[in-house]
Amino acid sequence: MEAQSQSPGLDAKYYFLIRRLHSLCGLIPVGVFLCFHLVANSAILWPGQPGAEFQKAIDRLHGALGPMLVPVEIVGIFIPLFFHAILGVKIWLSSSPNASSYTHGPNIRFTLQRITGVFAFVFILYHVWHMHWFGKPLGAGHFELHTKAGEPAAAVTTATAIQAAWWIAPIYFLGVVASVFHLANGIWTMLITWGITIRPASQRVSGYVCAVFGVVLALVGIGALSGFRTFNVDATASSGHGVTAATHAP
Amino acid sequence: MSKSFKVRILRQADPNSGSHWETFNVDYEDGMNMTTVFQRIAADPVTTEKQPTVPVAFDSCCLEEVCGACTMVINGRVRQACSALVDALLEESPDAIEVRPMTKFPVVRDLVVDRHAMFESLKCVKAWVHVDGYYDLGAGPRLAPQVQEEAYPLSRCMTCGCCVEACPQFSDKTGFIGPAAISQAILFNLHPTGRVERDDRLGVLTGPGGIADCGNSQNCVKVCPKEIPLTDSIAKAGRDTTLYKLRQWFGR
Amino acid sequence: MANQQVVVVGGGLAGLAASMKLAEAGIHVALISMVPVKRSHSVCAQGGINSVNDYTRQQGDNEWKHFDDTVYGGDFLQHQPPVKEMCDWAPRVVDLLDRLGVPFNRTAEGFRDQRRFGGTLYKRTAFAGATTGQQMIYALDEQVRRWEAEGLVDKYEYWEFLGPIIDDRGDCRGVVAQDMFSMEIRSFPSDAVVLATGGNGLIFGRSTMSMICTGGAAARAYMAGVDYANGEFVQVHPTAIPGTDKLRLMSESARGEGGRVWVPRRPQDDRDPTSIPPGERYYFLEERYPAYGNLVPRDIATREIFDVCVTQGLSVESGRMCVYLDVSELPADTHKKLDGILEIYEKFQGADPRVVPMKIFPGVHYSMGGLWIDFEKNETTGGLVLGSTRNQHSNVPGLFVIGEADYQFHGGNRLGANSLLSCIFSGLIVAPSIENRLNSLANGAAADQAASMFEGAATIHQEQMDSLIKNQGDENPYTLQLELGDWMTRQCTVVRNNKDLAALLEKIEEFKSRFDRISLSDRSNWTNQNFSFARALGDMILMARVMAEGALKRDECRGAHFKPEFGIPAPDAQDPAELRRQAQAWCQAFKKKNEQWLKTTRARYTPQGPEFSYEEVDTSLIPPRPRTYGLTGAEIIGEVWAEMSRDASNEPPKAVASAAGGSSA
Numbered sequence A: 001m002e003a004q005s006q007s008p009g010l011d012a013k014y015y016f017l018i019r020r021l022h023s024l025c026g027l028i029p030v031g032v033f034l035c036f037h038l039v040a041n042s043a044i045l046w047p048g049q050p051g052a053e054f055q056k057a058i059d060r061l062h063g064a065l066g067p068m069l070v071p072v073e074i075v076g077i078f079i080p081l082f083f084h085a086i087l088g089v090k091i092w093l094s095s096s097p098n099a100s101s102y103t104h105g106p107n108i109r110f111t112l113q114r115i116t117g118v119f120a121f122v123f124i125l126y127h128v129w130h131m132h133w134f135g136k137p138l139g140a141g142h143f144e145l146h147t148k149a150g151e152p153a154a155a156v157t158t159a160t161a162i163q164a165a166w167w168i169a170p171i172y173f174l175g176v177v178a179s180v181f182h183l184a185n186g187i188w189t190m191l192i193t194w195g196i197t198i199r200p201a202s203q204r205v206s207g208y209v210c211a212v213f214g215v216v217l218a219l220v221g222i223g224a225l226s227g228f229r230t231f232n233v234d235a236t237a238s239s240g241h242g243v244t245a246a247t248h249a250p
Numbered sequence B: 001m002s003k004s005f006k007v008r009i010l011r012q013a014d015p016n017s018g019s020h021w022e023t024f025n026v027d028y029e030d031g032m033n034m035t036t037v038f039q040r041i042a043a044d045p046v047t048t049e050k051q052p053t054v055p056v057a058f059d060s061c062c063l064e065e066v067c068g069a070c071t072m073v074i075n076g077r078v079r080q081a082c083s084a085l086v087d088a089l090l091e092e093s094p095d096a097i098e099v100r101p102m103t104k105f106p107v108v109r110d111l112v113v114d115r116h117a118m119f120e121s122l123k124c125v126k127a128w129v130h131v132d133g134y135y136d137l138g139a140g141p142r143l144a145p146q147v148q149e150e151a152y153p154l155s156r157c158m159t160c161g162c163c164v165e166a167c168p169q170f171s172d173k174t175g176f177i178g179p180a181a182i183s184q185a186i187l188f189n190l191h192p193t194g195r196v197e198r199d200d201r202l203g204v205l206t207g208p209g210g211i212a213d214c215g216n217s218q219n220c221v222k223v224c225p226k227e228i229p230l231t232d233s234i235a236k237a238g239r240d241t242t243l244y245k246l247r248q249w250f251g252r
Numbered sequence C: 001m002a003n004q005q006v007v008v009v010g011g012g013l014a015g016l017a018a019s020m021k022l023a024e025a026g027i028h029v030a031l032i033s034m035v036p037v038k039r040s041h042s043v044c045a046q047g048g049i050n051s052v053n054d055y056t057r058q059q060g061d062n063e064w065k066h067f068d069d070t071v072y073g074g075d076f077l078q079h080q081p082p083v084k085e086m087c088d089w090a091p092r093v094v095d096l097l098d099r100l101g102v103p104f105n106r107t108a109e110g111f112r113d114q115r116r117f118g119g120t121l122y123k124r125t126a127f128a129g130a131t132t133g134q135q136m137i138y139a140l141d142e143q144v145r146r147w148e149a150e151g152l153v154d155k156y157e158y159w160e161f162l163g164p165i166i167d168d169r170g171d172c173r174g175v176v177a178q179d180m181f182s183m184e185i186r187s188f189p190s191d192a193v194v195l196a197t198g199g200n201g202l203i204f205g206r207s208t209m210s211m212i213c214t215g216g217a218a219a220r221a222y223m224a225g226v227d228y229a230n231g232e233f234v235q236v237h238p239t240a241i242p243g244t245d246k247l248r249l250m251s252e253s254a255r256g257e258g259g260r261v262w263v264p265r266r267p268q269d270d271r272d273p274t275s276i277p278p279g280e281r282y283y284f285l286e287e288r289y290p291a292y293g294n295l296v297p298r299d300i301a302t303r304e305i306f307d308v309c310v311t312q313g314l315s316v317e318s319g320r321m322c323v324y325l326d327v328s329e330l331p332a333d334t335h336k337k338l339d340g341i342l343e344i345y346e347k348f349q350g351a352d353p354r355v356v357p358m359k360i361f362p363g364v365h366y367s368m369g370g371l372w373i374d375f376e377k378n379e380t381t382g383g384l385v386l387g388s389t390r391n392q393h394s395n396v397p398g399l400f401v402i403g404e405a406d407y408q409f410h411g412g413n414r415l416g417a418n419s420l421l422s423c424i425f426s427g428l429i430v431a432p433s434i435e436n437r438l439n440s441l442a443n444g445a446a447a448d449q450a451a452s453m454f455e456g457a458a459t460i461h462q463e464q465m466d467s468l469i470k471n472q473g474d475e476n477p478y479t480l481q482l483e484l485g486d487w488m489t490r491q492c493t494v495v496r497n498n499k500d501l502a503a504l505l506e507k508i509e510e511f512k513s514r515f516d517r518i519s520l521s522d523r524s525n526w527t528n529q530n531f532s533f534a535r536a537l538g539d540m541i542l543m544a545r546v547m548a549e550g551a552l553k554r555d556e557c558r559g560a561h562f563k564p565e566f567g568i569p570a571p572d573a574q575d576p577a578e579l580r581r582q583a584q585a586w587c588q589a590f591k592k593k594n595e596q597w598l599k600t601t602r603a604r605y606t607p608q609g610p611e612f613s614y615e616e617v618d619t620s621l622i623p624p625r626p627r628t629y630g631l632t633g634a635e636i637i638g639e640v641w642a643e644m645s646r647d648a649s650n651e652p653p654k655a656v657a658s659a660a661g662g663s664s665a
Helices: A015-045 A052-094 A105-131 A133-138 A154-163 A168-193 A200-230 A233-239 A241-246 B034-043 B086-092 B116-124 B145-155 B162-166 B179-190 B194-205 B219-223 B230-250 C013-024 C054-058 C063-073 C080-099 C132-149 C216-223 C284-288 C298-311 C332-337 C339-349 C419-440 C451-470 C477-491 C498-515 C529-553 C576-597 C634-650
Strands: B004-012 B019-027 B071-074 B077-080 B097-100 B107-109 C005-009 C028-033 C153-157 C159-166 C172-179 C185-189 C192-195 C234-242 C247-249 C260-264 C323-326 C358-367 C399-401 C599-604 C611-616
Touching: A015 A052, A015 A168, A015 A200, A015 B230, A052 A105, A052 A154, A105 A133, A105 A154, A105 A168, A105 B219, A154 A168, A154 A200, A154 A233, A168 A200, A168 B230, A200 B230, B019 B034, B034 B086, B034 B097, B034 C477, B034 C529, B071 B162, B077 B162, B077 B219, B086 B097, B116 B179, B116 C132, B145 B179, B145 C132, B162 B179, B162 B219, B179 B194, B179 B230, B194 B230, B219 B230, C005 C013, C005 C172, C013 C028, C013 C132, C013 C153, C013 C419, C028 C159, C063 C080, C080 C419, C132 C153, C132 C419, C159 C185, C159 C216, C159 C451, C172 C192, C172 C451, C185 C451, C192 C216, C192 C419, C216 C529, C234 C298, C234 C339, C247 C358, C260 C284, C260 C298, C284 C298, C298 C323, C298 C358, C332 C339, C339 C358, C399 C419, C451 C529, C477 C498, C477 C529, C498 C529, C529 C599, C529 C611, C576 C634
Parallel strands: B004 B097, C005 C028, C005 C192, C028 C153, C192 C399
Antiparallel strands: B004 B019, B071 B077, B071 B097, C159 C172, C172 C185, C234 C247, C234 C358, C260 C323, C323 C358, C599 C611
């Protein structure tokens, strides 16, 4: 038993802290970011001029952060995400899932949590590559908030990237579902891990709440995706609707 | 005794040998359980291929599911052989009942495994009430019936190993102490005298292999033959360790 | 005492209690057990533990009454000073267990709850759910684990005791034991040895006992010179669930709540029991005992069930003996009350007793007999001289026996919920006795003895093992054990008679010669259970002879030993004068019977067979009186006996026979 080891090393000393941080990182900031991200994206579905509300939402977000945007992205998202992912993979590799022998809900979700975690992480890496300038030379799309001329381009560039090939949307679909499941189920286990839900009854209730949360968030994400998938890139580009609408943004 | 059925057993001569399957035909008896099956095989150890072999080594003691000795994996599910009735097992798997040793412990021989590690874990979490001594010092502390009702189910743990066998987080790689030991730590933290060593126990649970290794698959509570609320204990340990660490970091 | 160590063999309640108490005194303990100690047979005890307590005290109960119930229940066959000491200690033992964290059931106010058990009028029994024995052994196991962590106890689990090591002077100097995994045989030098090795139910094939209760350890001590006492006294519980591998207890409460015992009037009627009309059911307890019905005393229930199946051939099944215990007609709220025990039946029999009648049969449950031990009476209190090296000490100096393995506390019959008490009590009191012995040891610690003695002892056992493993023949140990068990159960349990016992003894001789032709299917040298079982079978055959011959020799009825040909006919005349005359004759016969048979049976091993002697029982505290519970004419017998006792006390007092004379300890 490692629990017995005599002289704890640094990782042994901070074992609990590290694991609690791992748990926490999944929710704040990564999970919270996912919520904001999907909700903001779903603005693409808002009525009115296509893409206008989406552009507004993104502008508002970026505007608020100003020059702090990149540092916040690195410290608030990427470092916690990588920490959560790398430690998560380590935990996964040390476990021996057995959902085929013991087939009840929590155990199947235990296995799914690990599968979706890995899938979501790979997807996020792809997503970041896919939507950024450094992916462009290799054939990826390139998300831009504004054109070089300063015109709104968020919706158009996103939609262009999504529609670049037939298989991209399905990948995004799976990525969104996996991420949302991982978050919703993660919240359920987190409530147990932190000792907030103790009795089976309270765990059942929190299970329903997490399930509803997950389904709603997944619908939001899928809705956004379908919005971009069906976004008429040419029409918007030529009519300039998106551009006009976006000019109202701060 | 016209009816007979097949039993497939994963056998291993000693810790250093490889394992292999052997199949036996066993005459059916009314109300038969798996320990009887092994006894009948021992009396006449011949495989279905008419190959003479040796009796199957297996652990057993009370045969009433209170000692925990005869724990093994039957039809893919960990349980006690004494309370595993052949009728029910054949319903699960009509072709042959499949028996193998627990996978989380070193095999000694056939179905006998060395569960010594589980008892060591009990030592780690100081699963005892540290009394002054065994002289007559009067009765123990008065205890509300509610506390007894909470403690009694936890106190029925027979260290059989079902929970750790089914736990996907319990392995050499994690060094996870397992649900049984966590639950015992909670049990002794409940006791008015046992509470004295509470922080020692929580300290162990916050270390490597402690409570943080639980992955909430909740298999433990599903397979526990004594229906011990192991997940309640785990969640309580989660709460208590969190508060313990906060106390430790921020002073009392 | 730096290099002194004590070997405790057996890790049940008694062995663990002794280990922790020795460790507390700073004495190093090597604890040897065939199974991880937490899995010992004590876990099977369900009911509870008896002690006088604050409630019962205020209802007029006291330690003396507990003591009286115990010796009366045991038919006065036990030496009284140890029993008195035990009953005096009982409240303290329960207090201690309470402090150790045993989750006893609680009252609303937080005190220990108590229930009533057989053989007493008071609610004397503390309990922890339906698993009191399990809870207690866990508490002691935890204490011993603590001492293990502190380095005072070394556990040797999966080690089997093979025999004591006895030096030229006849002192016990250690034990030889075998690692059940690697089959390594080695000596454990020690300055005192404690045997806490439990009962021997496996001699009867299937019993309520665990698979480790072969009695092998006691047999090996007996062969090495420790006397075996009262072997013929075996408790049979009336209601056990016959399984294919063992018998599982079905608590008396099933009958207490209204369960009825019956068999179909037509032998082995193969109809669904629920479809058999009431007129074709034989409610034999209700018919034979209209007053008591299904709640006749335990021994009577046992005998009647046995009689219906064995003598009358009315067993429900033809292949095995059983009768119906029917709770299926009871209302649902009664079922709810019985849930705990009904679940056991359902789990192991796969049938719901709420719907179909349970099949039950009496099962061998406890051995009152055991290895002979001494005691020292405290003349002031009537109890024991605590710390005396004679307490729990066998006739081999340095070898102590405690728990079910000894014969001391239960006489001819054990009261319910007294066994947990006797196990822990004997474990606790043996420690100061050993401590005093260690302090007074004249010829140095065992560790300083010649190594050759220890090597030699191990070699002998190694040779015995080699020869058994190599043995060639046509006998199978498993079938031989089933046959032995069958014979012992039929001839030497509930109802005994000399013709059958003589036949049994002949059969045992046959088993002995067949054992010499035993052949193992497994001749390997690693975790060879086939071998361990066969070796224990040899021990079982040896002890079967001690029990059967003891039973044959004891021509009387006492406690669990029931031999109708020597029963005293109960007074049943209608005419009062004749009834009184009959009662007087009964009392005279009873007195005569006690003069001849109120004695401890003591068997000494010789290669030709046991050598029996009979020893006076110390009844210095409570004079023996007729045990008339459930007997017809009980009232008149009681009256006449009281008159006779009054008359006797007017005579000059006779010297009370001294207890356990001629002890060699």
